[in-house]
Amino acid sequence: MSGNKLLSRISYACGTFGHDIFFMMVNTYFIMFITSNLFNSGDKAHDEYMIATIMTVILVIRIAELFIDPFIGNTIDKTNTRWGRFKPWVIVGGLIAAISLIILFTDMGGLTSSPMLYLIVFAILYIVMDVFYSAKDVAIWSMVPAMSFDSREREITATFARIGSVFGAQLVTVMVIPIVLFFSANKNGGVGDAQGWLAFAVIGGGISILGAIILGLGTKEHASALRQNKKETSFKEVFSILGKNDQLMWIAITFLIFCFGQDLVNAFQMYYFTYILGDSTVLSSLGVINVIIGLLAVALFPTLTKNFKRRKLFVASIAIMVIALVIYAFAGQNTVMCLIAAGLFNLPQPLVFLVVLMTITDTVEYGQLKIGHRDESLILSIRPLINKLSGAVTSAIVGFTAVWVGMSGGATADSITDANKFTFEMIMFATPIVFLIVATLIYKTKVKLTEEKHAEIVRELERTWGKDNK
Structure with missing residues (x-):
């Protein structure tokens, strides 16, 4: 391999x-900051109302983006x-998104005392953050098909990318x-104070910006006649x-349902360790475990797909996750079993992420071949769109659940009733199992684009595209 x-x-x-440090900050830990610190005035009714309103605002913005992200991808293609x-798009989008998120991890100079004004400013800032994060996200992952046409080479490139993203995501944990x-000046039952969360946002945002700059300086797109469109795709x-x-649509539906299950569990874990086990610091131990096994899994991806192919790997991965959730549900307060x-x-x-990414790619x-258009960023915009939609939906579920079962404000593990703990565990474990099983059934019955089929398509494009394009 060349240098x-x-x-x-x-x-x-x-x-x-x-990028994945930023992703985890937005989709997993921002909601914890909101429920544990941002609204903790002592007026329970007011705090719960504001938390619910913020969750609704985020959900509405993310759903609206379903209609915006494809246009972002189309703009990048042009x-x-x-x-x-x-x-x-990676560098500028990363810079603006990081600055916006850092501000969101504050009370904006005391604006929370004026609820309506705070909500207006929050919505504007969140939209700015989300749009530029979307542009960066689409641009980063659109580079996979731009670097090579060979499925095997794409798997290796994506493996490197996913090693970086797994390490970043789990380092946050x-x-x-x-x-x-x-x-934090006030440990606040293990969830810290606003000062501590702002420091976390500044450090994470800074790393995100630095990573974008390194990517911009060190990567290069692959020039090819196959990347030249006959005509641009209009809005x-x-x-x-x-x-x-159709294959894009089916893998997208599969991934969306899968993400609902995966993201619910991931977003609930900090609450689980804080309010069920009663020790939030255990989350760091889980993060170390996840770094090791996550990097190992990603490093083995090219070998696994070579020996077992993507379809078998997808189904086996879901089976392991379902078994894990059953064990998790019966672990109770046994820390070792939970870990x-x-x-x-x-x-x-x-x-699963890599299987889906490779299929979408x-x-x-x-x-x-089917439509007569080559739309790299437009098509790759679907994957981050799904992640954001799932993140918004699951964040709303987590926020409302936290309020419902008493895991907000100044709550502690001792203040949560057994009935509320049972409700929480049912939502955290049973619901995701259903999502994972449904996603598997759709994948097995509707997604037909295998590695072999893709190789045939590329050969046909090489034979006909240049001639048709003249």
Whole structure:
């Protein structure tokens, strides 16, 4: 392997490392900051109303983005600069999104005392953060099909990228509580204070920006005649192009339902360790476990897909996650069993992500042959759109559940009743199992785009695309 190729892969991994730190901050820990610190005035009715309103605002914004993200992808597809198509969006989008999120991790200079004004400013800032985060997210993962047409080479590139993202995501889990508590003047039952959460946001946002810059400096797109479109996709054609790509739609539906199950468990874990086990610091131990097994799983991905193919790997991964949730549900307050179950649940997650990412990536050529358009960023915008929609829906469920079972404000493990603990555990474990099983059934019956099928498509494009494009 050439030094340039290795440098490109490492730079790409640095970008996804910082990007997934940001992703975890938004989708997992921002809601914990809101429920435990942002609204803790002592007026329980007011605090619960504000938490519920914020969750609703986030959900509405994320649903509205279902109609915005494809246009972001389409705009990126039309970008043509001397720095490439994607890197300007990665760097500028990352910078603006990080600054916006840091501000969201504050009370904005005491604006929470004026609820209506705070909600207006919050909504504007969240939209800015979300749009530029979307642009960065789409641009980063759209680079996979732009680097190579070979499925095997794409798997290796995506493996490097996912190693970076897994390390970043799990490092957040390791460091969030130590950072928050270190910078907090008030430990607040193990969830820290506003000062500690702001420090966490500044550190995470800074790493995200640095990763984007490294990616921009160290990566290069692959030039090919197959990446030259016959004509640009207009805004009017965006949803038509997506709708005609049936394999993209089925893998997207599969992934959305899978994410509902996965994200619910991941978002609830901090609450579980804080209010069920009564020791939030155990979350750092889980983060260390997840870093090790997550990196191991991702590193083995090319070997696993070579020996077992993506379809078998997907189904086996879901089976492991379901078994893990059953163990988790019966672990109770046994810390060791909880860590084993949580680690086992995390183990296949990066593998499922890579299977889905590779399948979505291959639908670029599938759609190119079927429809006559090559739309890299438009098609790759579907994956982050799904992650954000799932994150918004599950964050709303987590926020409302936290209020429902008394896990908000100044709550402690001792203040949660047995009935509320049972309700919480049913939502955390039983509901995700249903989602995971449904996702598997859809995948097995509707997703037909295999590695072999994709290779046939690429050969056909190489034979016909250049001639048709003349």
